Amino acid sequence: MTAHVSPQPESDPQPETGALVEADVVVVGGGPTGLAAAHFLAGHGVRTVVLEQRLTPSGHPRATVINSRTMELLRHLGIDAAVRRAGVPLQNTARITWCTELAGTELAGLDIIASADALMQRAVNSPVLPVICSQNRVEALLVDRLPDNARVIRGVKAEELAPTPSGVRVTASGEGGRPLVVEARYAVLAEGLHGSLRETVGLEQTAATPLGRLLDIHFSADLSPWTAGRESALYWVLNDTVRGVLVTVDPVDGEWLLEIPALSADEEHRYFEQEVDHHKLIEAAIGKPVDAIEGLRIHSVRNWVMGSTGLTSWRSADGRVLAAGDAAHTFPPTGGFGMNTGIQDAHNLAWKLAAVLRGNATDALLDSYERERRPVAEFNARHSETNALQKRALLQSDADPEFARNIEEHRPHFDFEGQTLGFSYEPGPGESVVQDVVNYRPTAQAGHRAPHAWLDRDGDRISSIDLARTGFALLTGPGGAVWRQVAQETATVAGLPLTATVIGTAGSTAADTAADGPQLRDVNGAFADSYALRGAEAVLVRPDGHVLARLPGVAPRQELAQAVDRIVTTGLMPARAEVLS
Amino acid sequence: MTVGPLFPPERLAALRSGDLADVRAALAGLPRAELAAWLATSEGEAVLRTVFERMPERYTGGPMDGQQTARWVVEREPAETLAYDLVLTEDNCEVRRTGTSGEPTVTLTLDAVSFVEMASAAAQGMDLLLQGRLQIQGDVHLAVRMESLFGLAAPGEPG
Numbered sequence A: 001m002t003a004h005v006s007p008q009p010e011s012d013p014q015p016e017t018g019a020l021v022e023a024d025v026v027v028v029g030g031g032p033t034g035l036a037a038a039h040f041l042a043g044h045g046v047r048t049v050v051l052e053q054r055l056t057p058s059g060h061p062r063a064t065v066i067n068s069r070t071m072e073l074l075r076h077l078g079i080d081a082a083v084r085r086a087g088v089p090l091q092n093t094a095r096i097t098w099c100t101e102l103a104g105t106e107l108a109g110l111d112i113i114a115s116a117d118a119l120m121q122r123a124v125n126s127p128v129l130p131v132i133c134s135q136n137r138v139e140a141l142l143v144d145r146l147p148d149n150a151r152v153i154r155g156v157k158a159e160e161l162a163p164t165p166s167g168v169r170v171t172a173s174g175e176g177g178r179p180l181v182v183e184a185r186y187a188v189l190a191e192g193l194h195g196s197l198r199e200t201v202g203l204e205q206t207a208a209t210p211l212g213r214l215l216d217i218h219f220s221a222d223l224s225p226w227t228a229g230r231e232s233a234l235y236w237v238l239n240d241t242v243r244g245v246l247v248t249v250d251p252v253d254g255e256w257l258l259e260i261p262a263l264s265a266d267e268e269h270r271y272f273e274q275e276v277d278h279h280k281l282i283e284a285a286i287g288k289p290v291d292a293i294e295g296l297r298i299h300s301v302r303n304w305v306m307g308s309t310g311l312t313s314w315r316s317a318d319g320r321v322l323a324a325g326d327a328a329h330t331f332p333p334t335g336g337f338g339m340n341t342g343i344q345d346a347h348n349l350a351w352k353l354a355a356v357l358r359g360n361a362t363d364a365l366l367d368s369y370e371r372e373r374r375p376v377a378e379f380n381a382r383h384s385e386t387n388a389l390q391k392r393a394l395l396q397s398d399a400d401p402e403f404a405r406n407i408e409e410h411r412p413h414f415d416f417e418g419q420t421l422g423f424s425y426e427p428g429p430g431e432s433v434v435q436d437v438v439n440y441r442p443t444a445q446a447g448h449r450a451p452h453a454w455l456d457r458d459g460d461r462i463s464s465i466d467l468a469r470t471g472f473a474l475l476t477g478p479g480g481a482v483w484r485q486v487a488q489e490t491a492t493v494a495g496l497p498l499t500a501t502v503i504g505t506a507g508s509t510a511a512d513t514a515a516d517g518p519q520l521r522d523v524n525g526a527f528a529d530s531y532a533l534r535g536a537e538a539v540l541v542r543p544d545g546h547v548l549a550r551l552p553g554v555a556p557r558q559e560l561a562q563a564v565d566r567i568v569t570t571g572l573m574p575a576r577a578e579v580l581s
Numbered sequence B: 001m002t003v004g005p006l007f008p009p010e011r012l013a014a015l016r017s018g019d020l021a022d023v024r025a026a027l028a029g030l031p032r033a034e035l036a037a038w039l040a041t042s043e044g045e046a047v048l049r050t051v052f053e054r055m056p057e058r059y060t061g062g063p064m065d066g067q068q069t070a071r072w073v074v075e076r077e078p079a080e081t082l083a084y085d086l087v088l089t090e091d092n093c094e095v096r097r098t099g100t101s102g103e104p105t106v107t108l109t110l111d112a113v114s115f116v117e118m119a120s121a122a123a124q125g126m127d128l129l130l131q132g133r134l135q136i137q138g139d140v141h142l143a144v145r146m147e148s149l150f151g152l153a154a155p156g157e158p159g
């Protein structure tokens, strides 16, 4: 068998096994984290090779929630619309339902977008909405749209990772073929929970006590007779045979996941240690006999341990190997953070690798990756664990009229815009990385994601979050024209492009736009409100969309030089550097 | 009367045609500001009114909790705003002057260019909403069904 390379133009020679492939970065693992890493790295001009042992992506849906921050990143890759089409728009699944059986009594419901106001509020926070789209579909789209300077080599298993004078050498084997060798400056291990290379470079796993095991049944069926009029993302079912959740994967084509946690030793035995009739479990969840469920077909059954794992360190001692995604952290699925956190790890890491590879930042910048991402992953782990325990208690409670009374307490499990958009890097002492799980409050303070605001250019709308997608961006108000001059003198920061954009006030018109005046206009005052810039002040945004520093604009050149110097030599956020040094 | 840009006759005919593909073709490449200025003229107003009058032809209907009113408010500064009530039942859509059918179930407020884009399926309501061009008030569930009720889902989008 030969290795499969995709996507490559027909005429491009495929590397044969036994060949030596050179790259800037080698990524081990072509799951969502590895594929996203390849996109983000390639976007910064980094030649990337992904090694994936599976010949074809798994058809099992696994994760289904794409949160708003991940959708923003997919928007920058130009695949948000395709993901939305491949998935279920939130407005069709903006509800969570609890019932005895799908066809039985409804016990409670939670509306995530209950009102027009709630939807309008979401639209203020981000240019995208979260989407329910299964992991296998997202992976397929990521593979399909991979740029030319990134390639995925399928059907090869990375067996060994060894240091070289200038980086790493990964030896991989294809079935029956000679080994494929990839030499690169850095390796990203996106090998998932079960990958074996981390251990070999001294990255040791840690694991909290598992919260139980989950049975996962992927099936097709027309369930519309029982979902019509109350379409939900999740239907939790509580009856004597099944206590679990029916996850909507594709309601139009009728694709579902039934996830049943084993809540006791007895259930562990019932679900995993003896022959279980999966059709019977589906029957019990729906509350109808199999022959009354149209088109019922089971595709795959998996089980997995629900719990959090981590690594003692995310970076090898020699600095050449970094872990990301499930390889660095796993959580229970309650909250849907697994895939999202992995993709966002890759986004944080990509520009740093690009800067270091170009020789414009010291290696210390890469230490900021774990320093920034680990606390976010740990917060997501704790939150997912809390959710899991609460759901377990709820699943064990009586399915009686009392059930609905405290349902509102479960909102943070399903409604977490404050967590997805509001997390910050290197928060001040005593501050949490997330201030409020449910409610997002835009702020352009250092460490936070630079908030979204619509800006107008001759009738076209551009989001403020689009200004830093390929490099560093200075965002300033009408009083900050000087920053354009500064950016012209300093074309790059850490080897990545720097731009400066002057944003006019909401009331200004095209006539005010002199040659050196505002290039964009604040559409509805949201930019002024959330960035709260005074006079010549500017916000310096990193290529991953997080605010690096607020620069007062009193001595602009010096302020920029200082901020840049800190990040390229220590990787520290300037605002926090004072506190930490 | 507001003076707007002059459009060639083919473009005018396409905008008036009511044929979604023709309208979309006429919109393609037209600067937003120019179309906005034209929609604020009396000629533009006539086209907007025609779009409203022809909406019942496109109505495909669907399950409906009794009679519902969707109010459309189309802003076309500096000219006056146009507003209509669409009174909807499971299988019927009637266009009425506002204020003759009681309080609306949902109100959709948007600029004239966005309205033409949405009515011709050149843009999706959700995208316009996310861009801050469309505001909705009232029943969110009816609001997000608008396109499917009028057969306006973009190619490839769920209806």
Ligand SMILES: Cc1cc2nc3c(=O)[nH]c(=O)nc-3n(C[C@H](O)[C@H](O)[C@H](O)COP(=O)(O)OP(=O)(O)OC[C@H]3O[C@@H](n4cnc5c(N)ncnc54)[C@H](O)[C@@H]3O)c2cc1C
Pocket (backbone or CB within 6 Å): A028, A029, A030, A031, A032, A033, A034, A051, A052, A053, A054, A060, A061, A062, A063, A064, A065, A135, A156, A157, A158, A159, A190, A191, A192, A193, A194, A195, A196, A197, A216, A302, A303, A304, A324, A325, A326, A327, A333, A335, A336, A337, A338, A339, A340, A342
């Ligand atoms: C059954 C199941 C259900 C799940 N359900 C949910 C859910 O509902 N919600 C949720 O948020 N999360 C869920 N998860 C977790 C979610 O799938 C993960 O968080 C996500 O896949 C992480 O992506 P990743 O790219 O980091 O790792 P993975 O998706 O695990 O990708 C790792 C890849 O590396 C490859 N690989 C490993 N070692 C090598 C090697 N040596 N050489 C070459 N290739 C290698 C593997 O083949 C794999 O493709 C589920 C997981 C499972 C298993």
